[in-house]
Amino acid sequence: MKYGMKLLAGLIVPAVFLAAGCGDEQVPDKKIDVVLKELTANGSETETTTILTFEFDKDIAGLETADIAFNSGSTGAFPNNLTKVDGQTGIYKLTVRNIKASGEITVLSIEKSGYAITGTPKTAAVHCYTYTPEPNSKEAIEAFVNAHWEEYGYSEKPTKYIALSFDDGPCAASNSGGTVAMLAKLEELNVKATFFVIGQNIRGNQSAAKAIFDAGHELANHSDGYGALGSATEASITTSLTAASTAIKNITGADPALFRAPNVDYGTGTNLAHVCTELGLAIIGVSVWSNDYDGGVNSAQIVTNVVNNTFLNSGDGGIINCHESNTSGGRTLAALPDMIAGLRSKGFWIMTVGELAIVKGINLQVGTRYDSIPIR
Numbered sequence: 001m002k003y004g005m006k007l008l009a010g011l012i013v014p015a016v017f018l019a020a021g022c023g024d025e026q027v028p029d030k031k032i033d034v035v036l037k038e039l040t041a042n043g044s045e046t047e048t049t050t051i052l053t054f055e056f057d058k059d060i061a062g063l064e065t066a067d068i069a070f071n072s073g074s075t076g077a078f079p080n081n082l083t084k085v086d087g088q089t090g091i092y093k094l095t096v097r098n099i100k101a102s103g104e105i106t107v108l109s110i111e112k113s114g115y116a117i118t119g120t121p122k123t124a125a126v127h128c129y130t131y132t133p134e135p136n137s138k139e140a141i142e143a144f145v146n147a148h149w150e151e152y153g154y155s156e157k158p159t160k161y162i163a164l165s166f167d168d169g170p171c172a173a174s175n176s177g178g179t180v181a182m183l184a185k186l187e188e189l190n191v192k193a194t195f196f197v198i199g200q201n202i203r204g205n206q207s208a209a210k211a212i213f214d215a216g217h218e219l220a221n222h223s224d225g226y227g228a229l230g231s232a233t234e235a236s237i238t239t240s241l242t243a244a245s246t247a248i249k250n251i252t253g254a255d256p257a258l259f260r261a262p263n264v265d266y267g268t269g270t271n272l273a274h275v276c277t278e279l280g281l282a283i284i285g286v287s288v289w290s291n292d293y294d295g296g297v298n299s300a301q302i303v304t305n306v307v308n309n310t311f312l313n314s315g316d317g318g319i320i321n322c323h324e325s326n327t328s329g330g331r332t333l334a335a336l337p338d339m340i341a342g343l344r345s346k347g348f349w350i351m352t353v354g355e356l357a358i359v360k361g362i363n364l365q366v367g368t369r370y371d372s373i374p375i376r
Helices: 138-148 178-188 200-205 208-213 234-252 271-279 299-307 310-314 331-343 352-359
Strands: 029-036 048-055 069-070 078-084 090-101 105-112 126-129 160-167 192-196 218-221 283-284 320-323 346-352
Touching: 069 208, 090 234, 105 352, 160 352, 178 208, 178 331, 192 200, 192 234, 200 208, 200 234, 200 320, 208 218, 218 352, 234 271, 271 283, 299 320, 299 331, 331 346, 346 352
Parallel strands: 160 192, 160 320, 160 346, 192 218
Antiparallel strands: 029 105, 048 090, 048 126, 069 105, 078 090
16 A cells, blocks of 8 residues: 655745734743645645744743644644754744645644743744655555544554465466455455565466556565475575566566565574575564465454454554465455454554554564564
8 A cells, every 4th residue: 555645835834923022021822823725636635744844033942732723624633743953943843644624724823821032023934845755654654544544444543553464376367266356355445465476376477466566565475386495405495586586576676575485484494584685585474374274264264363363462563364365265355354344343454564564663674584563
């Protein structure tokens, strides 16, 4: 899921600063009104994260976020993270998130009683400029959650994060609808996931692999075949992982950053970790098992295995392991609606492994295994 936002063009909004006197006079109940008018892009409502820079004659003792309030037209807007700019007298920055005025006028007021003003009273310049979070940055992800949690069926804003992953694809439509059916169901449910794909399957199902990427999901390395690599030589591991990474790069234009071993079998040696380090791959394990690869497990049991997993009781950061229909026989496809609903009812925002690392502020290290993010 790409969490970038289309924002306002840069603008400067002056706010007139009126004082009864000058010099070091105490000015009670000082108030600044900042008028923000949100524009629309292509006729649709836009979402914004804006930074305001306030310039005063001198530092304002005790000025804090609690001194800030919104007035008319401010539905959905809230101030966050007022900071003093180091080394610059009287300069403050305020992040204002999720202003959704859709063309209405939003008035932001700052009130602080009894602070000293030096010099001649003047206009307190309030520079309003666009702040665009980097796509898939922590800030952009959090802003997206703030804007869409109700739409996605949560009863309250989720505060926990979990990654969903699928192994063994891509696969053809002959496998219970294949990758295309899985993607359609994920789109219907508003979910993005990480697909650990097999090189030989990519070469046999190029269009399906491209469909995964085009839908905004994450493609990751699951080796070139199904053979166990836990006890394999470095040479054979390198051949397999390189072939799979090349197949992925042919789809995405970039080398994958994540690897999961077939059958999540890492063995007891260091060969896999060493090769992953050389190839720039972080190793991704599992903390929540669906067991959907077991032919004796039905869709209802898959839901239970995930939603009632004991790992979920101790916090977030988990990584769910599921399989595409060439391994799960369509049982996971059928389980997805109830699985997603169950996770959302427990307050989990579902995302890719890469996004989980971003929102948790974890820089995944190559050659290191993560069964959860952070590791616990």
